[in-house]
Amino acid sequence: MNNTCITTVDRINAALEKYLPDDTRSVIWDAMRYSIFSGGKRLRPQLILAACTGLGGNIDTAMPFACAVEMIHTYSLIHDDLPAMDNDDLRRGKATSHIKYGEAIAILAGDALLNLAYEVMGEACEKNPKRISALRVIARASGAYGMVAGQAADILWENKTIDESALIYIHAHKTAALIKACLEAGGILSEADLRQQSDLSEIGENLGLAFQIRDDLLDMTSSTEEMGKPALSDIKNNKATYVSLFGLERANKDCNALISRALLLIEGLRLSNTALFQLAESLSV
Ligand code: GRG
Numbered sequence: 001m002n003n004t005c006i007t008t009v010d011r012i013n014a015a016l017e018k019y020l021p022d023d024t025r026s027v028i029w030d031a032m033r034y035s036i037f038s039g040g041k042r043l044r045p046q047l048i049l050a051a052c053t054g055l056g057g058n059i060d061t062a063m064p065f066a067c068a069v070e071m072i073h074t075y076s077l078i079h080d081d082l083p084a085m086d087n088d089d090l091r092r093g094k095a096t097s098h099i100k101y102g103e104a105i106a107i108l109a110g111d112a113l114l115n116l117a118y119e120v121m122g123e124a125c126e127k128n129p130k131r132i133s134a135l136r137v138i139a140r141a142s143g144a145y146g147m148v149a150g151q152a153a154d155i156l157w158e159n160k161t162i163d164e165s166a167l168i169y170i171h172a173h174k175t176a177a178l179i180k181a182c183l184e185a186g187g188i189l190s191e192a193d194l195r196q197q198s199d200l201s202e203i204g205e206n207l208g209l210a211f212q213i214r215d216d217l218l219d220m221t222s223s224t225e226e227m228g229k230p231a232l233s234d235i236k237n238n239k240a241t242y243v244s245l246f247g248l249e250r251a252n253k254d255c256n257a258l259i260s261r262a263l264l265l266i267e268g269l270r271l272s273n274t275a276l277f278q279l280a281e282s283l284s285v
Helices: 010-019 027-036 043-054 061-080 097-101 102-126 129-142 147-157 164-189 196-222 242-246 248-269 275-282
Strands: none
Touching: 010 043, 010 242, 010 275, 027 061, 027 097, 027 102, 043 061, 043 164, 043 196, 043 275, 061 097, 061 129, 061 147, 061 164, 061 248, 097 102, 102 129, 129 164, 147 164, 164 196, 164 242, 196 242, 196 248, 196 275, 242 275, 248 275
């Protein structure tokens, strides 16, 4: 008997292999694979799958959207690391895309991942047009209403004295929007009712904001080796963070309060498995 335990992350990686096969057609595909398979935690795809399957949906229905979100997330990391943005040379413990391939190829690899994400979701929607709402939610959260707006605000506020509302705007858009969209897309793909959708949105918002506070905390308290990316990068880039604005103690407290609220809502959903609860719990500090 084969006792190998196939985890959800293994299944996500296998599906990503299908969309980005190792037949190295060109340097662009090589660069796309380099970043996609560089050891990310796969948090966002796991959230889509957990929300969808917990509400009775099929994992195979959600998988293309889970992979697409990881492609969008990876493109955003490649571009975020570029000299024009954070100018980082280490990501996921490896040289960043522009260090390995040069700036032009890194930009194009990010562009190509973004486009592949929409091709993959489009193909899934051709099979069942009801899924188009999941695509729309992800698209809105990734672009100028969400992550791109947050990234722009983050850059524009560099070297300035930021206030609480601007910081929350940046966190809600740059980081939380895509995480929230994962929960919402999982709900849509499981054909959740309106009440469940509203709870999923609130869970996503809470987890997304908690995730960014946790990232700010890790940037201050963990080593480069532990994180696989440069420590104290926010200080280097003169970026205000939740920790610089409110201090370590309040950052810890607020992060855990957001997670507790999410956990309460998850319990209320009476999901058929514990995946979402466990993922949310794993984000506490
Ligand atoms: C370039 C449009 C554009 C957006 C960039 C994602 C992002 C927006 C910036 C990254 C900067 C940053 C550190 C944001 C904090 C939250 C975050 C996205 C952390 C990285 O996500 P993880 O920890 O990464 O899930 P892995 O490597 O595990 O996938």
